Amino acid sequence: MERSNHLLDDQFQMFETACRRAGLRLTHQRLEVYRELARAEDHPSAETLHQRLRRSIPTLSLDTVYRTLATLACHRLINKVDTVESQARFEATQHQHHHLICSKCKQITDFEWHSIDALPLPAQANEWGQVESKNVVVYGLCAHCQ
């Protein structure tokens, strides 16, 4: 289930290019925050990411993690995930997918649903405005929490 290093390297190359295009400097911290998020499969919060990164960059400050995540989300290089939780959660992947969220343990799991992706929105939605994204959020109890 884990993405290959090769694919991650590709993603990382694209990230550096995208930063340059966006006029964002390639700082050590920024690269490492992105790399850690890209490696993660659990939609970590800023705090979680900070804890993980401290092992390799002990001086990294939490506000830098927050600032970096905000900057990257603003440039659409990462996504802030919709949840009902107090801590915001993030992901680096750009592939179209949806979320299963456990009401109990708050774990967020990706899933694919191509028939939805292909289905056009109802007329009401198109009249509303210009659609940018369309995602399904499923709540429930994961197998582990039942």
Add this chain to the structure above:
Amino acid sequence: MERSNHLLDDQFQMFETACRRAGLRLTHQRLEVYRELARAEDHPSAETLHQRLRRSIPTLSLDTVYRTLATLACHRLINKVDTVESQARFEATQHQHHHLICSKCKQITDFEWHSIDALPLPAQANEWGQVESKNVVVYGLCAHCQ
């Protein structure tokens, strides 16, 4: 587009019954918080609701609004809406629907999509655990913000 007073009255009767069943006291504040939320069509935050309610109940405290919303959400009498925003937003309606969220003005609009409601989730989701809810969140720019 506004719900009739008759329907609101019905909803309100059901709310009182549900509170009794849940062992929740029918306090003036609780009834008014619910009534104000049921009347609202804009998925207000706790703060917004508090501002509106202060007109009629000047002594109502903000923490009571927060506490009440948390209690009612816990008993499934209202919903906390999934968003990427910092302030939590709420709705009283229980009918199955989905959300259009404007990335700019953050306005949340309801829409219906019956073909999705009827469509079974992919196998991957059913293996994940016990599903409780399934909602679509659409981001984009509303007509007004374009």
Add this chain to the structure above:
DNA sequence: CAAGTAAATAAAAATCATTTCTATTTAAGC
């Protein structure tokens, strides 16, 4: 490959959203 410069960082303080604490009030059962 040195400056020069604007952007980014670390650390601390501030702010915003929400929760907790405590004394007081009140709904509901008797």
Add this chain to the structure above:
DNA sequence: GCTTAAATAGAAATGATTTTTATTTACTTG
């Protein structure tokens, strides 16, 4: 009406995130 546990108001505390400021650093230009 009286009792009692639940709910409220107001204040203080907490948790998450943002802002401020002085310092450092990536990238430009000569």
